[in-house]
Amino acid sequence: MYKNIKVIAFDADDTLWVNETYFREAEEDFAQLVSKYETKNKIDQELFQTEIKNLAFYGYGVKGFILSMIECALELSNYQIKQQTIASILNIGKEMLEKPIELLQGVEEALQSLEGKYKLIVATKGDLLDQERKLEKSNLLKYFHHIEVMSDKKEKDYLKLIKHLEIHPSELLMIGNSLKSDVLPLIKIGASAIHVPFHTTWVHEEVSIEESSKLAYKTVSNIKDVVGLF
Structure with a gap:
């Protein structure tokens, strides 16, 4: 796949x-x-x-x-x-x-396994300064080739990112916790996505069961489980 x-x-x-x-x-x-x-x-x-x-x-x-x-x-x-x-x-x-950065379970193990086999990037929404600060404090920057802080995560935004990366949509895999922002837009443009749910979701990021069931994507309970899919 x-x-x-x-x-x-x-x-x-x-x-x-x-x-x-x-x-x-x-x-x-x-x-x-x-x-x-x-x-x-x-x-x-x-x-x-x-x-x-x-x-x-x-x-x-x-x-x-x-x-x-x-x-x-x-x-x-x-x-x-x-x-x-x-x-x-x-x-x-x-x-x-000023909150400390609390990495989720399995994150560093997954990045260590995938590093060198694929080009790893961060594609996130939020304030540029704040996201740069969090990445620096996380000690994860060494794993990533590119950091993209996006104003939004709609289909057009991902197409712009793909153009910047000079790849075809089918060559991009997105991993994230939000169906609305990290999964459904990718599937719609011909890219791949894996959903890693987080126990708390902002209401604005929620989608209906009907909307989420229309498109094919994988869900894993822990990000380190992504490695086994390859």
């Missing part, structure tokens, strides 16, 4: 290391800070809607999330939020940016 593969691309957040868990923790902290203005459920809904609205302005990543939390707090409080609370929201974001 993967005989033509020349390049293996890895998603970063929640594929190589823990990420989404920190967003869920930050959302809990944010809800506590603004709990006097709304219910927990309403706060969660409003924050998510604000994030989605702001993707076109800020893209993905912690910095956009911080700005969305501040905007949401202002609106929920009818612009009565205290300056100290705004400072606390900023501190939530700074703490997220």
Whole structure:
């Protein structure tokens, strides 16, 4: 199935290391800070809607999330939020940016097995500075030939990446935790993809069973299981 593969691309957040868990923790902290203005459920809904609205302005990543939390707090409080609370929201974001890198089980073993046999790259969304920082702290940079921080992960974005790599779609394999971003777009353009689920998924990245069942792809429970597929 993967005989033509020349390049293996890895998603970063929640594929190589823990990420989404920190967003869920930050959302809990944010809800506590603004709990006097709304219910927990309403706060969660409003924050998510604000994030989605702001993707076109800020893209993905912690910095956009911080700005969305501040905007949401202002609106929920009818612009009565205290300056100290705004400072606390900023501190939530700074703490997220300073989180240690926790590699997921099997990541380094998989990279060691595939290194030298294929060109390994990172293809991830998020803030450029933050992703570069995390890659540096992860000690995984030595395995990768190329790092691509993408503004989005739709079919057109992957086609642009393939053109840059000067390969055919059938020569690219993507490995990631998100069906919406790391799997389905690849299958649709004639590339290959392997799904490695993470226990927490952002609502924006979820897809319906009907949508995910239309296309053929493999799922493994641990990233090191990818090696056995070759």
